[in-house]
Amino acid sequence: MIGFPRGKAVFRLMDRSDADSIHWGTLDVLENAGVKVFSEECLKLLDEAGCTVDHKTSSAKIPGHIVEEAIRKAKKNITLCARNPEYDVVLDGRRVFCCTDGNGTSVMDFDKGERRASTSEDLVMAGKVANALESAHIFWPCVSSQDIPDYLRHVVDLKVALGAIEKHVQVETTSHRREARWLVELGAALAGGARELRNRPIFSSMHCPLSPLQLDGGSTEGALVLARAGVPISFYGMPQAGITGPVTLAGSMIVNNAEVLAGLTMAQLAAPGSPFMYGTGGAAFDMKTMTWAGGSPERALISCGAAELAHYYGFPILCGGIVTSAKVPGAQSCYEKMSSGLPQFLAGCDMIAGLGLLDDVTMLSYEQMVIDDEMARIMGRLAAGVTVDDDHMAIDLIKKIGPGGSFLGCRHTMQWLHSEHFVPEITDRRTGEAWEADGSKDAVERARAKAQKIMKEHEVQPLPEGLASAFDDIVAEADKDIKENGLD
Numbered sequence: 001m002i003g004f005p006r007g008k009a010v011f012r013l014m015d016r017s018d019a020d021s022i023h024w025g026t027l028d029v030l031e032n033a034g035v036k037v038f039s040e041e042c043l044k045l046l047d048e049a050g051c052t053v054d055h056k057t058s059s060a061k062i063p064g065h066i067v068e069e070a071i072r073k074a075k076k077n078i079t080l081c082a083r084n085p086e087y088d089v090v091l092d093g094r095r096v097f098c099c100t101d102g103n104g105t106s107v108m109d110f111d112k113g114e115r116r117a118s119t120s121e122d123l124v125m126a127g128k129v130a131n132a133l134e135s136a137h138i139f140w141p142c143v144s145s146q147d148i149p150d151y152l153r154h155v156v157d158l159k160v161a162l163g164a165i166e167k168h169v170q171v172e173t174t175s176h177r178r179e180a181r182w183l184v185e186l187g188a189a190l191a192g193g194a195r196e197l198r199n200r201p202i203f204s205s206m207h208c209p210l211s212p213l214q215l216d217g218g219s220t221e222g223a224l225v226l227a228r229a230g231v232p233i234s235f236y237g238m239p240q241a242g243i244t245g246p247v248t249l250a251g252s253m254i255v256n257n258a259e260v261l262a263g264l265t266m267a268q269l270a271a272p273g274s275p276f277m278y279g280t281g282g283a284a285f286d287m288k289t290m291t292w293a294g295g296s297p298e299r300a301l302i303s304c305g306a307a308e309l310a311h312y313y314g315f316p317i318l319c320g321g322i323v324t325s326a327k328v329p330g331a332q333s334c335y336e337k338m339s340s341g342l343p344q345f346l347a348g349c350d351m352i353a354g355l356g357l358l359d360d361v362t363m364l365s366y367e368q369m370v371i372d373d374e375m376a377r378i379m380g381r382l383a384a385g386v387t388v389d390d391d392h393m394a395i396d397l398i399k400k401i402g403p404g405g406s407f408l409g410c411r412h413t414m415q416w417l418h419s420e421h422f423v424p425e426i427t428d429r430r431t432g433e434a435w436e437a438d439g440s441k442d443a444v445e446r447a448r449a450k451a452q453k454i455m456k457e458h459e460v461q462p463l464p465e466g467l468a469s470a471f472d473d474i475v476a477e478a479d480k481d482i483k484e485n486g487l488d
Contacts, residue, residue, distance in 0.1 A: 127164025
């Protein structure tokens with residue numbers, strides 16, 4: 001089974017009364033300040049449900065009882081299916097899963113070592129590397145196909161990703177409802193039909209509000225299309241504490257919560273009982289550089305708080321973490337990714353995104369992708385904690401071996417070694433002399449060698465016969481449809 005076992009979570013920010021306070025504060029915000037939703041379709045849904053809607057200002061005030069009814073209706077036990085069922089992700093609260101970070105616009109060219117715009121070919125290679133990495137349980141396309149026109153890019157990204165990896169694919173915000181319909185066509189073609197896609201959703205989608213308290217019309221309408229098709233969706237709030245959210249973390253958590261619950265409410269009004277995942281990419285705003293601080297400790301704290309709220313409502317959470325502002329793999333990338341990711345493992349977050357990208361989730365580095373995989377396995381082991389039972393206490397064995405003996409050759413040692421101990425791949429634990437004799441390679445060089453080996457040797461199970469051609473036909477039809485009808 002894939003995923004990291006969830007141990008006895010040890011990192012808690014809030015008690016029940018704190019969660020109650022944030023919940024009721026959020027309902028106060030939604031009912032009295034409201035949200036802006038730049039979509040007549042969505043405003044109509046809210047209006048018909050009994051919300052106070054002002055079509056001129058695109059604003060809606062949502063009563064608390066409507067929000068709470070949406071929370072009750074949504075499907076919360078979700079399986080994110082993969083085209084290879086071996087990689088299905090079961091979101092039942094028992095395991096922690098990692099996700100590649102997504103939608104970067106550039107890549108560090110593996111051969112030239114230079115930054116350049118990403119292409120669909122880079123997305124193919126990213127999928128291949130992620131397919132081989134143990135910790136990459138979910139594939140959010142790491143980079144977008146900058147060689148494809150904007151209006152068709154999300155459709156092509158999903159087509160490429162579904163063929164590049166055997167694991168579950170998550171796509172980011174669709175731009176318009178028409179684009180979302182073509183994403184459904186691709187998913188249904190792979191699943192074997194619309195009903196089969198509903199039963200085995202082989203892709204999911206995340207939708208980013210515009211903090212504070214605004215929802216993009218095209219993205220939200222796209223979310224409704226996907227929800228009606230049974231595709232799991234997530235509204236992924238991204239308030240920046242100090243600029244698009246209050247500087248206080250609890251305040252920014254309320255902004256995030258309000259945006260997510262507003263998206264949830266519209267999705268449940270459009271498709272009652274559709275699968276929903278809570279999301280957050282909230283972080284601090286760096287007042288010194290006037291930039292988003294993706295790898296800040298506040299990122300981890302906001303994510304952990306959001307996870308507690310998600311679980312308070314019964315939802316699985318997708319949260320940003322394992323993030324860095326560093327521009328190259330190295331010390332900064334590792335300590336920021338570890339500090340922004342580890343608390344989320346300890347808090348029992350369901351899905352943690354972040355593998356592979358640098359420079360505040362804008363640039364793909366294959367070396368960093370491999371390093372992130374190793375760090376995720378370390379964090380997963382820490383979060384799993386210590387199991388105390390008869391087998392693990394090994395009292396009879398200790399008495400048998402006795403004082404001065406060795407446990408090295410025992411069957412018990414081999415039985416439990418790999419589940420009890422983190423066994424590294426690129427971390428070097430040899431003596432200094434052995435390391436020097438082998439070329440004194442640092443972690444980045446070892447990660448590069450592993451990435452290169454994957455690129456040359458790893459094989460991704462191909463799409464079923466004829467499906468690649470069918471995908472191409474769907475993309476061609478989408479191109480024609482969008483050109484002729486526009487993105488409405």
